[in-house]
Amino acid sequence: MTTHAPQTPRSVTLPTTLDEAVDALTAMPAAVPVAGGTDLMAAVNRGQLRPAGLVGLGRISEIRGWRYQDGHALLGAGLTHARMGRPDFAALIPALAAAARAAGPPQIRNAGTLGGNIASNAPTGDALPVLAALEADLVIAGPGGTRRELPVAHLLAGREMLGPAELIGHVRVPLLHARQVFLKATGRTGPGRATASVAVVLDPARRGVRCAVGAIAPMPLRPLEAEQWIAAHIDWDGGRVLAPEALTAFGEYVATACIPDPEPLPGSDERPAHPPAVLHLRRTVAVLARRALGRALS
Ligand SMILES: Cc1cc2nc3c(=O)[nH]c(=O)nc-3n(C[C@H](O)[C@H](O)[C@H](O)COP(=O)(O)OP(=O)(O)OC[C@H]3O[C@@H](n4cnc5c(N)ncnc54)[C@H](O)[C@@H]3O)c2cc1C
Structure with a gap:
C-alpha cells in the first residue's frame, strides 16, 4: 500500500471579507477554502488531499454571525456548531441548534462550521436534514462581487455544484415560529x-x-x-x-x-x-x- 506523507500547503491566504476570499480563489485556482479545518485538515493529514494553497475563512467577520431578513434568519457560513448550540440560537432555530449540539465532540463543535458541514456534504452531516426540512437556501458569493441563491437541497443532491471560486456565504432559513x-x-x-x-x-x-x-x-x-x-x-x-x-x-x-x-x-x-x-x-x-x-x- 502506498502512503503519502502529508504536505504543507505552499501558500496560506487569510482574507477578511468574502469578496477578498473569492478573489484569492480566483487568483489561485488550485487553492481550497478552509473554515474550521475539521474535515479538510483530516483529509490532508490522511494524505487524501494535497492542496497547493489554502484560503482561510476564519477572519471573515461577516460570516460569523446571523441577522434577520424578511422573516428569515441569514446565517453566516462561518457559524460554529458551538455557537449554534447556544440558547439564543436555539430560540431562533431549535432543530439546527439541536443538530449543532450533537455534531461530534467539543473540539469539533468549537471549530467546525455550518458552511463546512454543507460543503463537505457527508451523509452524516447533522445540519443537513435540518436544512432540508427547513427548505433553506444558500447565498453563494462568486467572482466580481456576485451573489446567487440556491436551494440547499439542490447542492446536497448534486443537482448544482459550487463554481471553482465560489463560496457559501450565508444560509437563508425561514423563521417558522413553531416547534x-x-x-x-x-x-x-x-x-x-x-x-x-x-x-x-x-x-x-x-x-x-x-x-x-x-x-x-x-x-x-x-x-x-x-x-x-x-x-x-x-x-x-x-x-x-x-x-x-x-x-x-x-x-x-x-x-x-x-x-x-x-x-x-x-x-x-x-x-x-x-x-x-x-x-x-x-x-x-x-x-x-x-x-x-x-x-x-x-
Ligand atoms: C472526529 C470527528 C467527528 C465528527 N463528528 C461529526 C458529527 O457528529 N456530525 C457532523 O455533522 N459532523 C461531524 N464531523 C464533521 C465536521 O466537523 C463537520 O462537517 C464540520 O461542520 C466541518 O466544518 P469545518 O468548518 O471544519 O470545514 P472544513 O474542514 O474547513 O472544510 C470542509 C470542506 O468544506 C469546504 N468549505 C468550508 N467552508 C466553506 C464555504 N464557506 N464555502 C465553500 N466551501 C467551504 C472546504 O473547502 C472543505 O472542502 C466530525 C469530524 C471529526 C473529525
Missing part, C-alpha cells in the same frame, strides 16, 4: 456520527409538517407523501394532538418511504426480505420519526 425537533441515533453512547437522523419541522402558517431523514442515503431524504398524510390528520386550530397510533403510523410511513421493500425477483411476485441490518435501520428511522413528531406536537 421543530432533530433526533439522531449513533449506534453507541456519547458523541458519534449518525447512523440515522430525523428532523421534523412544523409550519403552522401553511398547515404543513416537513420531515427529512439523514445519514441513511448520500443526501437527506424527504418523505413527502408521509408529510402530507400526517399534516391532514393534525387539528391545526385545536391542540395539535395526535393519537399514539397516528404517531406510530407516521414513523412507519416515513421509514418505509425512505427504505422501501426490495423489488420482487424477476419472474416472481414475492418480495425478498431485507437483511437484518436494513430492517434494524428501518426500525430506527420509524422510532426517530415517531418520537420527533411526538415531541414537536407536545
